[in-house]
Amino acid sequence: MEMVFRKIEYWIEGDANQQRKLKAMPWNGEKIRKRFTKITAFFLVSFLIANFFLGYIIGIDRVGLMIQEGVFVHFGVFSSLIIFTLIFFFVYYWFREQVCLIVCPYGRLQGVLLDRNSIVVAYDYLRGEPRGKKSALSQDKGDCINCSACVRVCPTGIDIRNGTQLECVNCTACIDACDEIMEHIEKPTGLIRYASENNLSHNEKIKYTWRLKLYTAVLLLLLSFLAILLITRDDVSARILRTPGQMYQKLPNDQISNLYNIKLANKTRKLIHLDLKLENIKGKIRLINQINVAKESYYQTSFFIILDQERIKKRKTEIKIGIYENGDRIKTTKAIFLAPAL
Secondary structure (H helix, E strand, O other): OOHHHHHHHHHOOOHHHHHHHHHHHHOOOOHEEEEEEEEHHHHHHHHHHHHHHHHHHOOOOHHHHHHHHOOOHHHHHHHHHHHHHHHHHHHHHHOHHHHHHHHHOOOHHHHHHHOOOOEEEEEOHHOOOOOOOOOOOOOOOOOOOOOOOHHHHHOOOOOHOOOOOOOOOOOOOHHHHHHHHHHHHHOOOOEEEEEEEHHHHHHOOOOOHHHHHHHHHHHHHHHHHHHHHOOOOOOOEEEEEEOOOOEEEEEEEOEEEEEEEEEEEOOOOOOOOEEEOOOOOOOEEEEEOOEEEEEOOEEEEEEEEEEHHHHOOEEEEEEEEEEEEOOEEEEEEEEEEEOOOO
């Protein structure tokens, strides 16, 4: 909202004061042009966001393929795309900050999470009070001249001088407006700034409290866990199981075969060709289909493992199957080979 749509709005319609003037203006060529441009820009950006949202679910390559194949081939998907585009457009064009006030629970939760050391957008009441314009006869006023610039620019309409409120979305528009006024009256900026209650009331510096230390430790643990998952992540995951409902098959020359299913997930962005080899026992693998797995996709096929009966020492034998790509083993998995009772 703040980094994309608000900047587009400021570029088309100007700042908050110019937008209020435009709203009060009768419908003329300028107002129609600016509103049409804004609606068009907001709809296009909402459509782009909806495409990325769809790409997050089915993959951006699949979205590109659907675009090439045309609307009528994937009419249901296109209809869903338009619906989500309209939802995003409704939120960013009209509903806006009401999402934070009505829908999002964070504003109500933050009151439980805050303490006197929490850094928030805050008004320095010791420096600003009592409010009022200074004059030659009255020099006992604070730096706040009660211009209400911070209230006028607030997208949710709150007065930050009344303290932290759940409607605050931390957009810092009040900070920019107040700093501009302070520069005009030749006063130090920062009357509204990021600060904690202890910073304001006791002029204390930010303390690295036990809560911040705990949050830091939790964050480091989560980042470490994520790093471990990414580092140890396999490019290809595989699962091999005997085909359900199938027994062993006796072949000529005293050989036994078992039928297996292999399920593969290619997590890379390239087509891979895989081979299978037995690692802990001598035998043959007969593929039904070549194992070519497309990028970022799943693949399933079946194959036979054939062993000489003289090499089988018990009814259930654990075998290890190596999965190879271009002669390099990338994974080893286990399976059970079933044979006649000895």
